Amino acid sequence: xxxxxxxxxxxxxxxxxxxxxxxxxxxxxxxxxxxxxxxxxxxxxxxxxxxxxxxxxxxxxxxxxxxxxxxxxxxxxxxxxxxxxxxxxxxxxxxxxxxxxxxxxxxxxxxxxxxxxxxxxxxxxxxxxxxxxxxxxxxxxxxxxxxxxxxxxxxxxxxxxxxxxxxxxxxxxxxxxxxxxxxxxxxxxxxxxxxxxxxxxxxxxxxxxxxxxxxxxxxxxxxxxxxxxxxxxxxxxxxxxxxxxxxxxxxxxxxxxxxxxxxxxxxxxxxxxxxxxxxxxxxxxxxxxxxxxxxxxxxxxxxxxxxxxxxxxxxxxxxxxxxxxxxxxxxxxxxxxxxxxxxxxxxxx
Numbered sequence: 001x002x003x004x005x006x007x008x009x010x011x012x013x014x015x016x017x018x019x020x021x022x023x024x025x026x027x028x029x030x031x032x033x034x035x036x037x038x039x040x041x042x043x044x045x046x047x048x049x050x051x052x053x054x055x056x057x058x059x060x061x062x063x064x065x066x067x068x069x070x071x072x073x074x075x076x077x078x079x080x081x082x083x084x085x086x087x088x089x090x091x092x093x094x095x096x097x098x099x100x101x102x103x104x105x106x107x108x109x110x111x112x113x114x115x116x117x118x119x120x121x122x123x124x125x126x127x128x129x130x131x132x133x134x135x136x137x138x139x140x141x142x143x144x145x146x147x148x149x150x151x152x153x154x155x156x157x158x159x160x161x162x163x164x165x166x167x168x169x170x171x172x173x174x175x176x177x178x179x180x181x182x183x184x185x186x187x188x189x190x191x192x193x194x195x196x197x198x199x200x201x202x203x204x205x206x207x208x209x210x211x212x213x214x215x216x217x218x219x220x221x222x223x224x225x226x227x228x229x230x231x232x233x234x235x236x237x238x239x240x241x242x243x244x245x246x247x248x249x250x251x252x253x254x255x256x257x258x259x260x261x262x263x264x265x266x267x268x269x270x271x272x273x274x275x276x277x278x279x280x281x282x283x284x285x286x287x288x289x290x291x292x293x294x295x296x297x298x299x300x301x302x303x304x305x306x307x308x309x310x311x312x313x314x315x316x317x318x319x320x321x322x323x324x325x326x327x328x329x330x331x332x333x334x335x336x337x338x339x340x341x342x343x344x345x346x347x348x349x
Contacts, residue, residue, distance in 0.1 A: 042085035044095035056081040089159035095121040104257040108265035113253040120250040126283025145170035153203035161196040226279040234267035242315045299339030
């Protein structure tokens with residue numbers, strides 16, 4: 001049983017640091033990163049995922065005296081986290097990208113429509129999955145199921161379908177355990193999983209369409225991409241884009257497809273002068289991405305967007321520029337870079 005002091009500490013308010021016993025911390029702390037990835041898949045928000053993991057640990061702490069070890073600590077925590085997420089989804093609904101709300105434009109001069117009221121899908125910081133002490137197999141599973149296109153497609157499933165598909169196909173849980181968690185039958189889980197897989201197949205591109213180039217080729221292409229933007233070289237940029245490339249910029253509802261319209265839009269609005277933008281490499285959803293900073297009149301660079309490109313052997317297939325400045329905090333990035341020098345952008349703990 002918990003001691004009085006332990007029970008008292010469990011009454012800490014959500015969001016405040018919890019002081020836990022070395023026993024509890026030692027058993028549960030190593031799973032924080034993968035639990036955050038799990039909550040992110042369910043909700044599509046890195047910020048909410050962090051809050052829900054905090055709630056998961058608070059609930060686990062309060063029920064720690066009842067944990068009898070019949071399941072592993074990891075399974076126990078996933079059970080709590082999944083139930084926390086199911087409740088959250090009932091309150092919040094799904095998080096789309098602009099491409100999930102309407103058709104694209106091929107006119108780069110069309111007036112842009114804003115959607116500030118939309119709860120947009122967010123990217124997920126790669127550093128979370130690299131937490132020290134994380135189980136390598138769990139981290140591999142997390143990365144395999146964290147791709148942005150996959151998480152975007154999950155948003156079209158019901159909360160219970162998301163849970164079924166993630167627990168079965170990403171984490172490899174037996175159907176019986178999923179049924180026990182969701183309070184249903186194995187038959188219902190298998191039936192719901194078939195429907196979820198069918199819906200997901202309609203939303204996620206076929207494997208042939210998202211084939212990845214060799215790592216060296218991908219890095220070379222991304223280096224050229226960053227150089228083209230920093231040098232304001234629209235011609236070089238165009239040469240790196242697929243013919244049917246798409247550009248999305250949440251919270252802007254308007255999005256574009258086509259090499260020429262996308263290049264013209266980026267050139268007109270962002271490639272106004274060499275050195276006007278600075279790109280800092282980061283990892284988002286398990287893939288290389290960039291934090292984009294814009295030069296200000298005084299010379300310093302201010303946070304602008306988290307840029308997530310999709311790279312294929314044929315070139316860049318999609319660019320998503322998340323223009324939510326709060327994401328720089330989620331990614332532990334500075335809001336401002338100096339006018340000169342190449343100091344690190346990441347905020348160090």
